[in-house]
Amino acid sequence: MPVDKKELIKILKKIEETSKKRNFTESVELTVNFKDIDLKKPENRINTELVLPNEIEEEARICVIASGELAVKAKELNVNVLDKDELQGLTGNKKAMRKLAKSFDFFVASVDLMPLVGRILGAVLGPRGKMPKPIPPNTDLKSIIENYKRTVRLRMRDNPCLHAKVGVRGMDEEKLAENITAVISFLEEKLERGPNSIKSIYVKTTMGSPVRVPYVRGKR
Known part of the structure; x- marks a missing residue:
């Protein structure tokens, strides 16, 4: 796994500690940017549902x-x-x-x-x-x-990036990290060039600024 789980947990804890308290429950959102992907090919456009290890929120709509x-x-x-x-x-x-x-x-x-x-x-x-x-x-x-309650929709539109809700603020950071790594592992398997198709990864809360997650690409 090119994402270090311990490092990811540290990032999530820092986000929680430094983010302002809101009068609503903010989502924790994952953004994955891709590179060298031809979106004109339908097979390169991800559009699926993925069941994560942990609940994203208590009530699913x-x-x-x-x-x-x-x-x-x-x-x-x-x-x-x-x-x-x-x-x-x-x-x-x-x-x-x-x-x-x-x-x-x-x-x-x-x-x-x-x-x-x-x-x-x-x-x-x-x-x-x-x-x-x-x-x-x-x-x-x-x-x-x-x-x-554990399902996220992964959908790539016209731009080479993907946004996904992986949890909410106040959730245990380890569970959040497990959800994030599950999404990344799925993408690494799904993409033709695997980890080499992933350009960058960010995590943020609904109202917060994106924080980059270190990602080490392997060869495939």
């Missing part, structure tokens, strides 16, 4: 699109539900659909509603990388919700 038993299960777990009638009611209402897309980080939908979801929400959720994962009726919804 999840919307379950379902009716019947699956909707009941979701409500019992205090998860937001969009039922079939509400879904159909969004037809043609672009403002409401954009608001929905912005309100949630992740969407899941019952298998039977996926064609309808595609027709109504596909044009809004698709470009944002938020198309729902289909789930069958007998799925252990609780496990899915728990996993999403």
